[in-house]
Amino acid sequence: MKIQLFYPRTIVGCGAHNDIYWPLTLLNITAYVKNYLHDIEINIWDGELYPNNDDLIKKLDHHTAVVGVSCTSFNYPHALEIAKEAESNGSEVIFGGLHATYYGETILKNRPYVHAVIYDKGEKAFLQYLTFKDKSKVQNLIWRDGKKIRKNSLGKRISLDELPSLDYSLLELEKYFENHKKIYPDFPDKPMSAMTHEGCPKRDKYGPCSFCSITSSLYFRDTKKFWNFTSKAVEDYGFNYVKDWGDSLTGNKQFLEQLISARPKSLKDLSFSVYDNLSDINQDAFDFLKKLKVKMIFAAIESANNEILRKMNKQTTKEQMYKAIKLISKNNIPIFTSYVLGERGETRKTLDETLKFAQDIREISDVRVSNGSPMAILPGSPNFERLVQKFPELKNQDLLDLTFLREIWTKHFCPDIYDYKIIEEYAEKIGKLGDHINRYGWNFLKK
Ligand code: SF4
Structure with missing residues (x-):
């Protein structure tokens, strides 16, 4: 049986992986499924590596039995184009990802060319979909039973430690390496995407940020398994740098300490880039990060106004963040900062504060x-x-115009900002402050 998994490119700005990192979820699903079904062929196609969606659609193969598409709200129009074409080829089309998780039943109601949707995590559900004749037994599945749309119950999630070794040969590794080098020429040249943990310690304790749609629960890996897994990947593919996609490594200092002490000698020079909640960074946490050989920190600042930060549920203050950034800067560690503009009650004054920060x-x-x-x-x-x-x-519209949503949001929740374009202007000014311009999920800036 032949299976193709697609991660379509975003329709606005750049995607989360930004053509330098691969869609790890698709690689995880592939490894899990292939561990049980040895006679299947699975390909992964990452749209971020292709200039437009038509080029990605050309990768569809008429002999494919099942086409899986990972949907975000940013790539969804492209996901629909792929689905239509795949269905007309005679393939079964199954959607997954955060957008499909939210809109599963609506998608099946509105899109006859999508056969089923997997909500929440996909590894076990996709394996069951391929092997169970009775679809009512497949966990996390939304499917058509005659004219009815049914939603099966949520099954147990697979933890990161239950995944077998990943098959990186399924990826166009050289393209990722080349693109990474253009943005980070002074970094090690063979980055590897990995996860030391899943979920966000801040969200687990205090709830999500106002704009966060991630649903994964908190799980810190078995450190021994993490290093075994990483050693094998380094040995087989020559990776020399780890991009950790976990939401905040410093959110569990005990884990961080264990991770460092379990590190094998053979990987002592391997460097990392990590996400950190700035409110977790103090001298102790920073010393751990240095020991891990952290080369870059992804720091979500979002706003420099404490009232806006409170409304975002960030659980930090401008002062705390500034202190953490000073500590990072004193140690000459590069940072990737992000700002989210347009929280409830945003004004020109709060935007000015964030720009100044x-x-x-x-x-x-x-x-x-x-x-x-x-x-x-x-x-x-x-x-x-x-x-x-x-x-x-909006609950019944799986195809959203994200710019329109931002406009009506601004009108109703930021009444002092009379025109949404003002928010884009500030985002542009902030974006131009970095060495490299990154337009995550929006299109105003020209490269
Ligand atoms: S810190 Fe990041 S991952 Fe955690 S809740 Fe906020 S946006 Fe989501």
Whole structure:
């Protein structure tokens, strides 16, 4: 049996992987399924590596039995184009990902060419989909039973430690390496995407940020297994740098300490880039990060106004973040900063405060990327639910115009900002402060 998995490119700005890192979820699903089904062929196609969606559609093969598509709110129009074409080829089409998780039943109602949707995590559900004749037994599946749309119950999630070794030969590795080098020429040249943990310690304790739609639960890996897994990948593919996609490594200092002490000698020079909640960074946490050989820190600042930060549920303050950034800068570690503009009650004054903060940080730090984004109102996030209260029909629209959503959000929740374009102007000014311009999920800037 032949299976193709697609991660379509975003329709606006750049995607989360930004053509330098691969879609790890698809690689995980492939490894899990192939561990049980040895006689299947699976390909992974990452749209971020292709200039447009038509080029990706050309990768569809008429002999493919099942086409899986990973959907985000940013790539969804492209996902639909792929699905239509795949279905007309005679393939079964199954959607997964955060957008499909939110809109599963609506997708099946509105899109006859999509056969089923997997909500939540996909590894076990996809294996069951391929092997169970009775679809009512497949966990996390939304499917058509005659004219009815059924939603099966949520099954047990597979932890990162239950995954077998990943098959990196399925990826166009050289393309990722080449693209990474263009942005980070002074970094090790063979980055590897991995996860030391899944989920966000801040979200686990205090709930999501107002714009966050991620649903994974918190799980820190068995450190021995993590290093075994990494050693094998380094040995087989020559990776020399780890991009850790876990949401905040410093959110569990005990784990971080264990991770460092379990590190094998053979990997002592392997460096990392990590996400960190700046409120977790103090001297102790920083010493651990240095021991791990962290080469870059992804720091989500979002706003420099404490009231806006409170509304975002960031659980930190401008002062705390500035202190953490000073510590990072003193140690000459480059940072990737991000700012989210347009929280409830945002005004020109709060935008000015955030812009000034971003400029101050530029003065004291090695800012590789200063990513200013107008807030995306993502399905599943608390702010999306706030918008749904005013526009209930959004619940039934799987195809969203994200710019329109930002415009109506600004009109209703940021009444002092009379024109959404003002938010884009600030995002542009902040974006230009970094060495490299990154337009995550929006399109105003020209490269
Ligand atoms: S946006 Fe980041 S810090 Fe906030 S809840 Fe989501 S993962 Fe955690």
